[in-house]
């Protein structure tokens with residue numbers, strides 16, 4: 274690739290760490306490694322997002338400000354109206370391919386994990402007690418708020434109030450969720466967001482800011498890591514390609530090296546991106562590596578005697594999302610979609626002048642959020658998070674998504690196509706009777722709870738529909754059940770995947786069979802969190818940084 278926006282790398286320069294991907298996993302660890310004095314190169318295949326980082330995507334009413342669609346909470350659902358140039362083109366499900374990854378495009382929901390999110394899913398060394406210090410560090414930097422508007426008001430709370438009263442009447446306790454992260458049964462509260470000054474905060478406004486102040490830190494956007502260059506289990510560099518030329522460049526191409534002997538590569542491309550990079554680097558199940566071999570990559574792919582056979586792509590997970598809809602005459606729909614082209618002038622003014630009002634709240638007006646736990650038919654307790662938002666079939670409708678997460682046992686698989694696109698080949702939803710029974714039990718229970726709310730009517734399912742029949746009628750594929758909370762694919766564990774186990778990375782997040790290649794993002798999670806996962810991923814990134822920094826220089830591949 275040679276054009277003005279695609280320059281070759283300086284082949285004489287090397288980095289102690291190359292971090293691939295700028296999502297919840299990549300940015301925090303890049304900050305921590307550079308803080309420790311190492312030279313760090315952070316790579317992102319997509320363009321800048323937030324105005325703070327020279328992003329440019331914005332509606333007319335934001336022209337002349339340093340804000341983009343990624344900064345203004347009231348525009349967060351624009352990803353669903355117009356994902357072009359934002360969502361990853363090579364991933365079969367919605368995901369952010371911009372600076373910040375999912376952290377730049379998501380709804381900014383921000384939950385301190387329930388202790389069981391670590392204790393049930395993770396091995397020794399990654400239990401809730403091990404993660405306590407990392408949790409404190411993350412929540413000190415990114416406290417979150419449930420009142421995004423700077424005037425201290427919450428707007429259009431009719432839905433919250435009506436449903437909240439119904440929950441209280443049924444014995445639910447109103448809590449400030451992140452004050453009591455271990456109370457996730459019969460509790461409810463407002464949504465908590467990583468928003469500060471009524472703008473998206475999170476990793477882009479904290480970890481990336483501190484990293485970028487250091488002279489030993491570099492960030493290259495519009496630059497895709499094609500594969501790692503390795504000899505056996507030792508990585509010497511990363512091959513780059515410019516993905517986005519044109520006005521948003523410049524990107525880089527060529528091979529960038531890690532410091533000879535001691536340099537390391539951290540893959541943080543997300544559940545799909547990290548798996549793809551490993552496949553292209555000759556790491557994964559043989560069927561996937563054969564797909565790469567037969568693709569346009571084939572001619573340059575590492576030879577098959579160097580392949581590392583690991584179960585990359587398996588153990589795929591996501592919250593099982595099941596949407597119910599209720600209507601209430603008091604519920605008021607606010608058209609956040611219209612706010613792109615023609616915002617209500619008073620609301621735009623209030624936001625721009627005072628960072629207050631409806632557009633300071635995350636679209637489409639989320640909350641209440643409530644939690645239940647059920648004993649599964651297999652003896653495993655399952656957590657459910659119920660997430661309400663004001664949109665649905667009528668202007669008085671609220672959709673409530675039941676997220677089945679921690680405790681669910683179904684898993685799926687992602688793979689790669691000959692065109693080098695990743696996709697969900699086996700959806701992870703409700704693949705066994707206990708997971709399905711839990712979903713049905715939960716919906717039945719909440720139908721009972723909300724039937725006590727005066728004037729509430731049922732839209733989906735209708736009042737006369739049988740819950741089991743209705744749940745069974747919903748397809749178990751990503752478009753019907755997907756929650757955008759993908760984890761798995763490069764699972765962390767002690768059971769070495771080369772020897773028949775499920776793990777792709779060890780307890781230091783190092784890829785089995787390598788001595789200086791690591792994965793740090795959602796893909797290493799062995800199982801699902803209770804709530805939306807980004808805080809847990811950032812906590813895991815902090816934890817991985819500590820472990821990697823204390824690891825001795827690369828000597829031999831994990832045996």
Ligand SMILES: Cc1cc2nc3c(=O)[nH]c(=O)nc-3n(C[C@H](O)[C@H](O)[C@H](O)COP(=O)(O)OP(=O)(O)OC[C@H]3O[C@@H](n4cnc5c(N)ncnc54)[C@H](O)[C@@H]3O)c2cc1C
Pocket residue numbers: 293294295296297298299316317318319352367368369370371372373374375376378379380381382383384496497498499541542543544546547550757758759793794795796805806807808810
């Ligand atoms: C629409 C949506 C809404 C969501 N809402 C919430 C929410 O409200 N709260 C919450 O907690 N979670 C939410 N999530 C989930 C959350 O955003 C993700 O779980 C989280 O961002 C995953 O972090 P990650 O680091 O694993 O990957 P990502 O955040 O996906 O980051 C991976 C990054 O790596 C880049 N990349 C990939 N491959 C390469 C490569 N080869 N070379 C260079 N760069 C590469 C990608 O472009 C991307 O920027 C949402 C997700 C989506 C898509």
